[in-house]
Amino acid sequence: MNDLLSVENLTFENCHGKRWQRKGTKFTLGPVNFSIRAGETLAIVGANGSGKSLLAKLLVGLEQPDSGAIYLNERKLEQYDNKHRVLNIRMVFQNSNESLNPGITLSSILEEPLKLNTNLDSQARMRKVEQTLKLVGLLPEHRFFYRHMLSDGQRQRVALARAIILNPQVIVADEPFAALDPSVRSQTVNLLMELQRELGLGFIFISHNLGIVRHISDKILVMKQGKVVESGKTDVIFHWPKDEYTKKLVQAHQALISGQD
């Protein structure tokens, strides 16, 4: 089976401040290598400021890498080929509250990607919006709602609906569960896994919660200060961590679980 998305030697150098007032602070990401297949889940773990979100931005094309390449279905994603990227790699933001426009209804929010990227007429767009709302466990009537009428869990579902409405192949999620309380979190996790099974999505997500990571991911990428310190299958990493940093992470997680029981 071929790789759905693969990343080779991706690097990025971030200088804080303007070019003419360059200061000492410099952040280098990478080189990053990984690949996932359809239906697989990759978790990116690491401390704050380790470049996880930056990696997500590079994947969806908000930032341009300095070197390296991203291949989707073994086809290289060019820098200016945004259409192809938009249709196939979609992002879910950390704070679903912020990522939904407060001034327009859900149907306009969900219609926007369809308007911009497909040739559907307005009726077909509406049908698609209704279908997608049902798919994420909301009602078709929710399309008349505004953001402030929804609960946090519902907002996260809408954010997810927005991501899957274009039938993408990969979803990149930046801490999608961080802002949710435990019951809604597990609902969302289950919803995601269900959708992944149904649609055969490749799913890349960033999380601090190693419990969720262990539960849903097939592979793990551990990052520290912009470098990938360890990557591999979830089971392998949780049972036989090689790197010092990974060992600490896993130990902390184990301590937390045994403390709970």
Add this chain to the structure above:
Amino acid sequence: MPRLNLYQEEFYPSPIQNTWKEFKENHAALMSLYCVIFFIFVMIFGPLLAPFDPLQQHIEFLLVPPAWDNNGDISHLFGTDGLGRDMLSRIIYGCRMTFGISLVLVIISMLIGVSLGAMAGMSKGLRSSVVNHLLDSIMAIPTLLIAIIIIAIVGTGLVNSMWAISLALIPQFIHQTRDIVRQKMKKEYVLAAQLDGAGKVHIFFNSILPNMAEMLVVQVTLALSVAILDISALGFLNLGAQAPSPELGALLSEGLASAYVAPWNIAMPGAAIFLMMMSINLVGDGLRSALRYRLLR
């Protein structure tokens, strides 16, 4: 027997409905809104309401006091001026002129200001900051002063004063729009729209404008009161509308000549300007607090 309500209809107000609900709580603002609506009504149907032509001189009724005075005459409700012109008709036409011209000027400068401000807000770097600081320095000068300077260059007259005032109003709109656009551009939903492949124009009209409409309404009411004040001030100084035309400021300056004999000649246009300004300011204020509290709840 009380009616059983089996199906509870859930009502979810839109942001605009929420604002209206908050606005209704403020009685002063609501009354002012009715007042503004009354002025708009007068502005549209003025010629049908006015009993006489504003320029017609009634030789037999010179300086007649208002109807409630002992010497007053019911055919001239607000009295007449030194040339025997009916005050009520002149004020109706004056409101029509002052209010209508201000409204047109504000709409024009809003369109220009918002489009320039949007361009400034969406662009980055040196160009944007040049626009910003240049405008800030212009904003430090009162609009009336800018208008007078422009009139000193192009000459007096109503049309010239209109140009001057709309030019003086534009910087405020640019500044406000630029601020809001910059602020919204940092939001995640704009980022999400960018990821949908939206261009700058699309982002402005679909993501930013729906959230900006309310701020614009507030800014428009403020600009409207400034425009009315400036138009009548220029008319009063004989820089704007010239003598026979029934503009409220020009009426005031004409009435000033006979202020001791016929104080109603300055009281009436003054009261009209006062009422207009107060209602518009109160509506603006009510809208602003309604928007603020709507966001809090």
